[in-house]
Amino acid sequence: MSRLTIALDIMGGDNGPHIIFPAALTALQQTPHLHFIFCGPLNVMSLWLNQQLPNIQARITLSDCPQIVTMDDAPTHALRYKKNSSMRRVLDLVDKNEADACVSGGNTGALICMAYYVLKTLPGIDRPALITLVPTINNGKVYFLDLGANINCDSEVLFQYAVMGSVLAEQISHIKQPRVALLNVGSEDIKGNDQVKQTSRLLTDSQNINYIGYVEGNDIFSQKADVIVTDGFAGNIALKSWEGLVNFAIQEFKKASQHNLWSKIVANIAMPLFRGIYLRMKPDQYNGASLIGLRGIVVKSHGNASSEAFLYAIREAIQQVEMQVPDKIKGKIEAVLMERHE
Amino acid sequence: MSRLTIALDIMGGDNGPHIIFPAALTALQQTPHLHFIFCGPLNVMSLWLNQQLPNIQARITLSDCPQIVTMDDAPTHALRYKKNSSMRRVLDLVDKNEADACVSGGNTGALICMAYYVLKTLPGIDRPALITLVPTINNGKVYFLDLGANINCDSEVLFQYAVMGSVLAEQISHIKQPRVALLNVGSEDIKGNDQVKQTSRLLTDSQNINYIGYVEGNDIFSQKADVIVTDGFAGNIALKSWEGLVNFAIQEFKKASQHNLWSKIVANIAMPLFRGIYLRMKPDQYNGASLIGLRGIVVKSHGNASSEAFLYAIREAIQQVEMQVPDKIKGKIEAVLMERHE
Incomplete structure (x- = not known):
């Protein structure tokens, strides 16, 4: 297998090199043809590298x-004044084809802005989207986008998001004809704002997308769809509110467990049960997110990711390289646009 | 104290009279000057009433x-063809001043549509809003609106929502100068769509609102604000997604507890702990919601409410009558509009 190179932003995220180095090491052990380009301050990186095996x-x-x-x-500010930053460098390396993909856990807004500027969107795509895998009941997963790359989405952009989400579900999760749904305030045809209604018509007319109609907020976790599309405003608010709700549940658990001696004992016994659920409830923290629709592969690890979560982000980047996701998106969007002109 | 009359939609909600009758009975026992007008099929109601004490x-x-x-x-359809429905009747009774407020657990969309048509908005208010109390850490609560009464909100509507939320926090929760925040995709000034940015300017300029700026999705449960305002599209999706997330957590808990004998035992012991948290996590199911900005008081109980939750909705209606919420909203919006012309 030919060499696969991933550029890592060593300084991205709250925990920095401390969690990124071990993740990189594991990835190298698991994937023989993998190479990394570490981007960051030389002294920090060489200090670690000198301690590794040849x-x-x-x-x-x-x-x-x-x-x-x-x-x-x-x-x-980052775009204009931080041209020598580790975040910018990983994107430049992808742009110059020196890396096949890049991973960063840094400032999401800056990453989106820089990636859009450096890599540009694919032909037929107006705006990139930030997408993540959200866990659902019965061990399922759903691709959820946009998480906030673009807060003013017209129907054309939402339609392109549906196409991109569909490609990811097909290529990465190997789902044939993934069920694509639009997030809305009701499941009836008459519901929703103009963008959503217009997008629904575009999707209904397309033979290339397995569009199943509207889903509501409570359906996100119910495995009704493989891809759920919404604008970056509602998507960002929803995703972040889940994080808030899970943190709130943790606080309540701690409070309840301090109530008396018996509750302390119960809480301690039940902790592993809670922890497992908790980990599944924080999808973006665990899975990271991908910036799709660009001419290169950009995976965004959560800022507060653990080493395990960062490894997950590296693996996601590897998969997207191997499945040639940008090419597949380009192909699908071409097919969809052709269909319209027939 | 003078008589206080509340009209109840006996047929609203999934559980109907079965949970509404006991709630009404408790409310009558707790509030001596309370009277009800039950609206529904006569045979169902009189069968129950005949069994009660004189x-x-x-x-x-x-x-x-x-x-x-x-x-x-x-x-x-409901508006046009169901003029003799229990839902329509409770609104007509409020409109004709035969009831001081009404409570329904029925079809939310139909209730909003009918209430808007029958009761009309207060002067200075363009659109009604659906508002609920969301629990936060440290036993706090935050007023969250709009839950979906109006999905196309311009800055003027969002501003009016901020005024109305502020009045509810002051009058019902007795918070002096409640902290009002706008829900956004970031906390920096430059973030957000045009409506949100424009609303932020209107709120900053107003001396009558204690506006504290933007909050993000993860801040909703963190007690940073007393009132959080968003448009009905994002608000509805967020609220319903919490319900979905909580149901998902329950499923995960059930699954984890079936893993082996030990996990079954642990799950059983931990159940009361879980249940307490669970109940706090389903705010709208427990608290119901209010339709505000109208010339009358309309409280919406959750469709799947328990008797206890329906009682809570009745109490909310009583409080709004006693605090004369519509008059207070009218007064506040007048003050705010005066201020603009100074």
């Missing part, structure tokens, strides 16, 4: 980046 | 309604 050292290239995009940087 | 019978009037608005009725 066969590992041979599979990692270091790219010195004196600048760091912080979580507080405004996207436009 | 002093209870004296405080309930029956209003025979041969029609029922079903959960599947399109709002416009």
Whole structure:
């Protein structure tokens, strides 16, 4: 198998190199043809690399980046003034075909803004989307987009999102004719705003998309669809509110468990049960997200990701390279646009 | 204290009279000056009423309604063809001042549509909003609106929602200068769509609202604000997705507890702990919602409400009557509009 190169933003995320190095090491052990380009401050990276075995050292290239995009940087500020940052470098490497994909856990807004500027969208795609896999009942999963890459989505953009989500479900999750739904405030035809209604008509008319109609907020976790499309405003608010709700549940659990000695004992016994559920409830933290619709592969790990979650993001990048996701999206959108002109 | 009359839609909700009668009985016992007008099929109501004590019978009037608005009725269909339904009757009674408020657990879309038509909005209010109390950490609560009464909200409507939410927090929850926030995809000034940015400017300019800026989805449960305003599209999707997430958690709990004998035992012991958290996680099911901005008081109990939850909705209606919420909203919106012309 030919060499597969992924550029890693070593300084992205709250936990930085500390969690990224171990994840990279595991990925190298699991995938023999994998190579990394680490982007970050040279001293931090070489200190770690010098301690590794020679066969590992041979599979990692270091790219010195004196600048760091912080979580507080405004996207436009990062774009203009942080051209030597680790985040920008990973995107430049993908743009120059020196890396097949990149992974960053840094400032999401800055990453979207920079990636859009550096990599540009694929032909036929107006805007990139941020997509994640959300767990559902019965061990299922649903692709959910947009998580906030684009808050003003017209029907054409929402339609393109449906196409892209469908490609990911087909290529990465190997679902034949994935069921695509639009998120709406009701399941009847008359419901929804103009963008949603117009998108529904576009999707109904397309032979290339297995469109199943509207779903509501409570259907997201119910396995009714394989892909759920919404605009970045509602999508971002929904996703972040789940994180808030899960944190709230944790607080309630802690509070309830402090009630008396018996509740303390019960809480301790029940903790593993809770923990398993908790981990499944925080989809983006665990799965990360992908920025799709661009001419290159960009995977966004959660800012607060663990080493395990960062490894998951690396694996996602590998899969997207192997399945040639950007090419597949390009092909599908071409087919859909052709269909319209017939 | 003068007589307080509430009209109850006996046929609203999935559980109907079965849960509504006991709730009404408790409310009568708790509130001496309370009277009810029951609206529904006469035979069902009189069968129950004949079994009650005379002093209870004296405080309930029956209003025979041969029609029922079903959960599947399109709002416009209900408005046009169900003029003799229990849902329509309770609104007509409020409109004719024969009742001080009404409570229904029926089809939300139909209720909003009918209430808007029958009661009309207050002067200065363009659209009604559906509002609920969402629990937060540290036993707090936040007023959250709009839950879907109006999916196309311009900045003027969102501003009016902020005013109305603020009045409810002041009058019902007795919070002085309630902190009002706008739900957005980021907390920085540059974030958000045009409506949100424009609303933020209107709120910043108003001396009558204690506006604290943007909050994100994960802040909803964190007690950062007393009132959180968003459009009905994002608000409805967020609220319903919480219901979906909580149901998903329950499924996961059930699944985890079936894993082996030990997990079965643990799950059984931990059940009361779980149940308490679960109940706090389903805010609208427990608290119901209010339709505000109209010339009358309309409280919406959850369709699947328990008797306890329906009682809560009745109490909410009583409080809104006692605090004269519509008058207070009218007063506040007048003050705010005056301020603009100064």
